[in-house]
Amino acid sequence: MKTAFCALLATGLAAPAIADTSATVTAATDHVFLGISQTENNPTLQASLDYLADSGVYVGAWAANVDYGEDGKLEIDGYLGHRVALNSSLQLDYGITYFSYHRGSTSSTINYPEIFSYFAYAWGGGESELNLWYAWDYSGTGARHTIIEIAHSWLLTEHQRLRLSADSSTSLDGDKYTWEGADKSYQHVRLAWLTTWQGFNIEVAAETTNLNSYLTDERVVAAISRTFVW
Numbered sequence: 001m002k003t004a005f006c007a008l009l010a011t012g013l014a015a016p017a018i019a020d021t022s023a024t025v026t027a028a029t030d031h032v033f034l035g036i037s038q039t040e041n042n043p044t045l046q047a048s049l050d051y052l053a054d055s056g057v058y059v060g061a062w063a064a065n066v067d068y069g070e071d072g073k074l075e076i077d078g079y080l081g082h083r084v085a086l087n088s089s090l091q092l093d094y095g096i097t098y099f100s101y102h103r104g105s106t107s108s109t110i111n112y113p114e115i116f117s118y119f120a121y122a123w124g125g126g127e128s129e130l131n132l133w134y135a136w137d138y139s140g141t142g143a144r145h146t147i148i149e150i151a152h153s154w155l156l157t158e159h160q161r162l163r164l165s166a167d168s169s170t171s172l173d174g175d176k177y178t179w180e181g182a183d184k185s186y187q188h189v190r191l192a193w194l195t196t197w198q199g200f201n202i203e204v205a206a207e208t209t210n211l212n213s214y215l216t217d218e219r220v221v222a223a224i225s226r227t228f229v230w
Contacts, residue, residue: 021230024048028223031064034147034169035188035209038075040067056083058095071110072101081116091117098135110140126154129165143177146170160195179211186211201225 024047030037033045038044050060063076081095094117101107114135121128131149138145151165170185171177179186192205203226208218 008140013183014065020052022050022052022227024225024227025052026223026225028221030219030221032207032219032221033067034167035186035190035207035211037219038064038066038068041215041219042067052083056121057081058083066101068101068104068110070105073103076100076102088121091120091122093120112137112140126152126161128152131167138177139170141177142173143171145177146172159197160193163190163192163194165190165192180213200225201227 010110013014026046028044030041031039044064046064048062052058059080061078066075077097079095079097083093084101085091096115098113100111112135112203114133116133119130129151133147145167147167149167153161153163155161166189168185168187174184178184186209188209190205190207192203194203203223206220209216
């Protein structure tokens with residue numbers, strides 16, 4: 001299951017643009033989150049609508065097709081957050097997301113809220129990140145769940161970046177939720193190349209996990225998005 005957005009500070013695909021209102025449309029060869037396909041290895045179309053206030057407070061909604069069988073074919077998430085510069089190099093982004101699933105006979109049973117915090121530190125070697133998520137009712141199971149991600153981005157040219165990330169997802173209540181068998185946690189590594197062309201954002205990423213499933217096999221995913229600002 002998807003548990004949170006990709007780090008807003010890192011990808012820009014789900015993040016509010018630095019403007020009052022923005023909308024982003026994304027098409028990708030697969031909807032992969034934390035190394036797990038959310039669409040049975042099939043393509044995805046995603047869209048978001050965001051409002052960012054001068055204070056750094058933002059609110060938005062994000063939608064995408066998924067394939068969870070009876071648990072839903074459509075995901076719609078709402079989020080509220082605050083982005084603030086702690087100093088000239090360190091930026092903090094924190095808030096809450098509510099995940100909801102639709103078009104399945106049991107969709108509403110896996111809805112849940114989650115809080116997040118993202119830290120980004122810009123320095124001579126690029127930008128380093130520490131991103132954290134916590135849910136107290138993960139996928140409606142009542143399990144407490146955490147994700148921790150570390151990442152670094154290198155600026156290759158004015159319009160190209162390379163981002164390497166590693167994350168660990170952990171169930172704090174193994175009697176309520178686990179992954180394969182009795183596994184309470186798993187790890188995921190991702191290397192992404194990001195660029196812009198003619199107003200489009202393009203990303204090609206290779207990723208893998210230590211899970212053993214056709215939904216978590218090593219893969220390369222390509223995505224293209226366009227953001228409209230007004």
